[in-house]
Amino acid sequence: MQHQKLATIEDVAALAGVSIATVSRAINEPTKVADETRRKVNEAIARTGYTTNAMARSLRMRRSNMILILAPDVGDPNFSNILVGLETEASKRGYGVLIGNTQNDATRETDYLRFISSNQADGLILFTGHLPYGFGQDGAEGRLPPMVAVNEPVPNAEVPFVGVDNFEGARIATEHLISQGHRRIAFVGRSQGREVNRLREEGYRKALAGAGIVIDPRLIIDGDGTTESGRAAAELMFVRDALPTAFFCVNDATALGIIISLNARRYDLPRQFSIMGFDDISFSSFVTPSLTTMKQPRHKIGEAAMELLLALLAGEKPREQQVLLRAELIVRNSVTRVG
Amino acid sequence: MQHQKLATIEDVAALAGVSIATVSRAINEPTKVADETRRKVNEAIARTGYTTNAMARSLRMRRSNMILILAPDVGDPNFSNILVGLETEASKRGYGVLIGNTQNDATRETDYLRFISSNQADGLILFTGHLPYGFGQDGAEGRLPPMVAVNEPVPNAEVPFVGVDNFEGARIATEHLISQGHRRIAFVGRSQGREVNRLREEGYRKALAGAGIVIDPRLIIDGDGTTESGRAAAELMFVRDALPTAFFCVNDATALGIIISLNARRYDLPRQFSIMGFDDISFSSFVTPSLTTMKQPRHKIGEAAMELLLALLAGEKPREQQVLLRAELIVRNSVTRVG
DNA sequence: ATGAATGATGTAAAGGTTTACATATAGGCA
DNA sequence: TGCCTATATGTAAACCTTTACATCATTCAT
CATH class of the missing domain: 3.40.50.2300 (Response regulator)
Known part of the structure; x- marks a missing residue:
């Protein structure tokens, strides 16, 4: 059940009739060893089933x-x-x-x-x-x-x-929405602390600015990137009664929350609202409607x-x-x- | 940038004025060392910032x-x-x-x-x-x-x-369907090689047998547990024109395929078909309709x-x-x- | 023929622990 | 007091490598 006593470099050396230094070299710097010697060592290794003890090696090599x-x-x-x-x-x-x-x-x-x-x-x-x-x-x-x-x-x-590249990705995503004729585009998932959210928001702003679109501040919604926050964001929009034609979500999880919320309200997606995500996580292709998004090359x-x-x-x-x-x-x- | 030379047990020993063996004991078998000595050793450890070198320890202890x-x-x-x-x-x-x-x-x-x-x-x-x-x-x-x-x-x-417990879980799942009045219950995901699939199928059969329900063999469908296989299975059922009132799927991924397929065919779920999964993976709660399933205590x-x-x-x-x-x-x- | 350079191998130290065994001290008991 | 035991500590070996340095043999140029 327990490990047998394993072969060490000494066993190999003895069997091959050389010193342990030569065995070590045959393994780690094969060119520095004569062909014939290398052959003998390799054979001895095969016979003994030797594997170098990684602990000893690490101890010596300090890594x-x-x-x-x-x-x-x-x-x-x-x-x-x-x-x-x-x-x-x-x-x-x-x-x-x-x-x-x-x-x-x-x-x-x-x-x-x-x-x-x-x-x-x-x-x-x-x-x-x-x-x-x-x-x-x-x-x-x-x-x-x-x-x-x-x-x-x-x-x-x-x-x-x-x-x-979060900034650039968000810019491309938003430009895609613009290219589809959207002008009122919400950003869901603003967050103070999170660098990622900040960059994606900046890319979004950049794209809108580039198209000469002025942002309605009511379309910028806080969120921490969870599905739940997406849901909450959608509800908030209805309360505010300031609706976009498209949502750019800070990530797919948030987008999913938006979709769930809009589906529950019986909107016909994507006819009535477009939704864009970011990340391309696995179920984004399975949700209805399947999610248009930016894929991270993970x-x-x-x-x-x-x-x-x-x-x-x-x-x-x-x-x-x-x-x-x-x-x-x-x-x-x-x-x-x-x- | 590179690691400084780290303190070793010898440094600690020297500073504490004891031998390395005592330091080792103070660390690993504190009771075997006098209170006063232990105190000195601990202080020396704190002062030097000593941490045991795991490589040396592993080498020596063989684990x-x-x-x-x-x-x-x-x-x-x-x-x-x-x-x-x-x-x-x-x-x-x-x-x-x-x-x-x-x-x-x-x-x-x-x-x-x-x-x-x-x-x-x-x-x-x-x-x-x-x-x-x-x-x-x-x-x-x-x-x-x-x-x-x-x-x-x-x-x-x-x-x-x-x-x-796949067998038992599948039995409970199927019994739940039966308790909801279902008699024509499909099993999606039969697979020769997979032990898990086999056990879940057995649990399903056991529950039906227990309720005195005879299985229509056309309701047992092969599948490898992927979403795609679930989709294919649903389509196959329509071709066979042998429809169940409920699907028990070998896992949630398969169930998702079934749902997607039925949604695409514009069925009203769950009114027209019930779907039961197994696993409770993360998006099962997000899909529409949200999936009733067996949760694995992962x-x-x-x-x-x-x-x-x-x-x-x-x-x-x-x-x-x-x-x-x-x-x-x-x-x-x-x-x-x-x- | 001599010396230097090259190439192959060996010797031994070092890496940092744990632990069997030895030693030293103190305490208990006859 | 003398002896035995228990407790605390020290000494040194072992764990298994890699590698600087030494040695030896061979080749090549002069």
Whole structure:
């Protein structure tokens, strides 16, 4: 049941009739070893079933080939697809991926840093939008491990960011609505604290300004990006009695709330209202009407972020402080021509 | 930018004026050390900012306090919530969680075993429904690490399983439909290979048999559990011209396909057809009509699985070969009384 | 023929713990 | 007092690599 005693490099060396240094070299720098010797070593490895003990290697080399991923919510639909990209790239480069689910809990965030300080992870991917609680506290700024922010940038800290170009994406989305003849376009999901929301709102404003459309302030509605907030926003619009012809929602979850609310009020969508989302999460294609939205290249984001982090680990300096990838317009059925 | 040279146990020992053995004991077996000494050591630890080097510890102790999770698809909605449970429990017990996304690719599965064989992980959680390719191949059965299957049991292998009671859940779901007056109840999602589908079908049959209802074989439809298969199934029913009054779907994704298809055909749901799902994935509450379904206790499943695995690691023998948790009936709007 | 340069391999240290065993001190009991 | 036990601490080995440095053999240029 328990592991058998595993073969070590010494067993291989003995069987191959060479020293352990030669075995190590045959494995890690094959060119530095004579062909014949390499053959013998490989045969001995095959015979003994030897695998290098990663702990011993890490101890000696002072790196673990592990990356810690800190995410506030592993269940977030945005998270999992980016994770696939991260994991794919890491795996390709021989790195493993460690998950820390912080739930925005300061204690847990701090706790996970033990992986860094105990050398169990070499670098950090941050989904949280802020430095882990407990970092840079005691003026130990210099101690920050290599890290890359994903999904949400980290304000006021020099952490490279990889993500979608929210501003540009929002601009394209809004321009699409304008191109369909809409002039009264609501923005659902304004939020003070959230950088992502702010950027998307700016892209929206930019597009309207570009088309010479003046914004009715009653069409800008607060929201935290949840489906529930979308629902509430729609209801608020009816109370205000200031209706748009189209809704640009800060994300798909919000858009879904709008759709549910309008469907419940028996409006005929998209004939009476157009709805545009952002993110392209999985069920956006299943809802009725199916959601026209901006697709985040999540897999690519994950790959690019991991690539950047590994470059950082290799000692390279990042060329840009942020890498922005383009969102893609996905035309489905929730947006239609008006007027 | 790079890590400073970190404090080691020797630094602490020197500062506290004791030997490294005493420091180690003060940390790991505090009772074995005199109060006064412990105090000095703790102070030295605080002053130096010492953290145990996990690599050295793992090397020495021959275990890494890491668990490898092998999943075919990290994006699967079932996966992420179970993961949260797994991670929570692991974290509570001082274990870390390593993610391997196999995509059902044999090469990748085998590749991830390096974490096991190189001592980087002590145990294994399997979402894949089968042993990793490459295991038990060379008759090295005895080498299998402690592992627990989740979500899908592993056939023909002595791997403890933690999951929802599919049979019982399906029975309850079907009985609910019967209690609402349905007699012609379709089963959507029969599948040869899949254990989960088979169990849910059996539960369905059991409930019908219990109510003395004879099954019209035209109401049993194949499906692989995707939304697309649900759609196809609905269309097939219309072709066969053998319609049920209710659909029991093998999972929510399938149910969603049914709903989309029926909505597209302009049926009035749930008045004309009732639909019952299984799983309770996130958007089931958002679709129209919102889906009545069986909720999997995913968080609990994760916790229970990790608990079991850690017990195995501690050398305990599992009491049961499988732990089945009850699914909970979630009544929403897609099922209504008939006749 | 000599010396230098190149290439292949070996020796041994270092990386930071845990822990079996040894030692030292104190306390209890005859 | 002398001996045994219990308690607290120290010494040093072991865990398994990687790699700087040393050694040795071979080749090549002079």
